[in-house]
Structure formats: C-alpha cells, structure tokens
Amino acid sequence: MIITTDNQQKVIDTFFLIAKETPSVNKITLQMIASRLGIRRESIYKYCFRIPNExxxxxxxxxxxxxxExxxxxxxxxxxxxAVFLSHEILPLLYEKRDWLQILYNTILDPKWGKILEKNMYPLLKIP
Structure with a gap:
C-alpha cells in the first residue's frame, strides 16, 4: 500500500488545478506547482515527486x-x-475524486486514463 502524505495530496490537487489551464502534462512543471503552492520546487522534488508524470x-x-478493492x-x-453496489460503493468513490476525473476525461492530460475504470469494472460484467 502506498501512503500519500498531506503535502503530496496538496501537490496533486494543485497539479490538477494547473491542468485545468494547461491540459498537457508535458507543459506542467514542478516549478509551476511550487509557485502556486508558495513553496520551492526543490521541496516537491525532495519530499513528493520528481516529475509531473509521477x-x-x-x-x-x-x-x-x-x-x-x-x-x-x-x-x-x-x-x-x-444497483446497490454501484450506488453505494462505486459512485461515492468516483464523486470523491470528481474534480480530478473531470480533468482526466475531458482533456488530453492523460490519454490512457479511459482504460483504468474499464479494467476495474470488467469483472462485474462476468457476474452470472
């Protein structure tokens, strides 16, 4: 299990805020994220992520x-x-990350994103 710290969560949220304005991951830099957060780029690099793809x-x-899970x-x-599973389990999980998902589905930020939920939902199609 990967632990995500509060600082990492702030970096991720800021990344997505910038992605609304710059929907290409290649144009988003750690410096842009650091500037928006009011911290040094080195802090992100040292304690959180080395590159935007991470x-x-x-x-x-x-x-x-x-x-x-x-x-x-x-x-x-x-x-x-x-129906109960979908409405009580999956939809709340998707709603929790709705801001990220909106950007992932409606921009060119990450073209392979569409396959992720498909991969996870495929086992449900096999239910007798």
Whole structure:
C-alpha cells in the first residue's frame, strides 16, 4: 500500500488545478506547482515527486485502488445487487475524486486514463 502524505495530496490537487489551464502534462512543471503552492520546487522534488508524470501515477493509484478493492469484494462476496453496489460503493468513490476525473476525461492530460475504470469494472460484467 502506498501512503500519500498531506503535502503530496496538496501537490496533486494543485497539479490538477494547473491542468485545468494547461491540459498537457508535458507543459506542467514542478516549478509551476511550487509557485502556486508558495513553496520551492526543490521541496516537491525532495519530499513528493520528481516529475509531473509521477503525480499522474499517484492520482491513478488513489482513484484506482479503492475502486479495485470494492469491485473485488463485490465479485468475490455474497452480495449480488449490482444497483446497490454501484450506488453505494462505486459512485461515492468516483464523486470523491470528481474534480480530478473531470480533468482526466475531458482533456488530453492523460490519454490512457479511459482504460483504468474499464479494467476495474470488467469483472462485474462476468457476474452470472
């Protein structure tokens, strides 16, 4: 399990704020993030992330991990009410990260993002 500190969370949130304005990960720099946070770039590099792609990878993990765990519990468990599972488990997890997801789905920030939820939801399609 990967631990995400409060400072890392602030960096990720700031990354996504900048991504609203600059929807290409190649144009987002640690300096841009540091300036927005009012800290030095070296602080991000030393304590959080070395490159902006690492920020995206952590965002993937933070969204993906909880959904993956919930899907696995549902598929392997005794519950079989898909509507309840979707509305009580998955939708709240997606809603929690709605700002990030809106940017990931509506920009060119991360073209491979669309496959992540598809991968996690695929096991549900196999339910008898």
């Amino acid at each position: 920020i995206l990878e952590r965002a993937h993990y933070l969204v993906d991990k909880k959904i993956e 919930s899907v696995n519990e549902f598929v392997n468990g005794e519950r079989h009410d898909f």
